Amino acid sequence: MTEEEIFSKTIYGEARGESLAGQEAVANVILNRVKMNLIQPMWWGKNIREVCLKPKQFSCWNHNDVNYKILKSDLSQNPVYQICQRIVKRALAGVLTDNTNGATHYHTIECHPLWARHLIPCAQIGNHLFYKNV
Numbered sequence: 555m556t557e558e559e560i561f562s563k564t565i566y567g568e569a570r571g572e573s574l575a576g577q578e579a580v581a582n583v584i585l586n587r588v589k590m591n592l593i594q595p596m597w598w599g600k601n602i603r604e605v606c607l608k609p610k611q612f613s614c615w616n617h618n619d620v621n622y623k624i625l626k627s628d629l630s631q632n633p634v635y636q637i638c639q640r641i642v643k644r645a646l647a648g649v650l651t652d653n654t655n656g657a658t659h660y661h662t663i664e665c666h667p668l669w670a671r672h673l674i675p676c677a678q679i680g681n682h683l684f685y686k687n688v
Contacts, residue, residue: 586657
């Protein structure tokens with residue numbers, strides 16, 4: 555799989571039920587992790603492929619996640635996946651506005667992970683809360 559496919563499938567797997575802004579927000583989190591690594595090496599990876607596929611970071615890539623089998627299938631004719639591909643093209647061209655205010659992490663509003671317990675979200679977009687300085 556190419557880096558663009560991994561990027562598109564990560565957005566699809568994490569946010570296909572969200573609005574366009576929610577899908578763009580997931581793309582921005584991935585980009586923000588890559589950008590942050592350029593400033594200071596981070597554990598989550600140095601490029602889009604590594605960031606997306608880092609174990610236990612984007613649950614859609616966990617082998618036991620229901621989305622994993624979906625991501626391994628051919629999504630090329632799926633209209634929502636095609637939107638994710640267009641988001642990736644904009645992101646890679648550098649024209650995607652960061653609607654997360656620099657977030658590198660997020661979770662759904664129904665989830666209450668320990669890592670976010672004492673943090674203040676920097677954005678809420680759809681069903682996700684976004685954080686920076688994690």
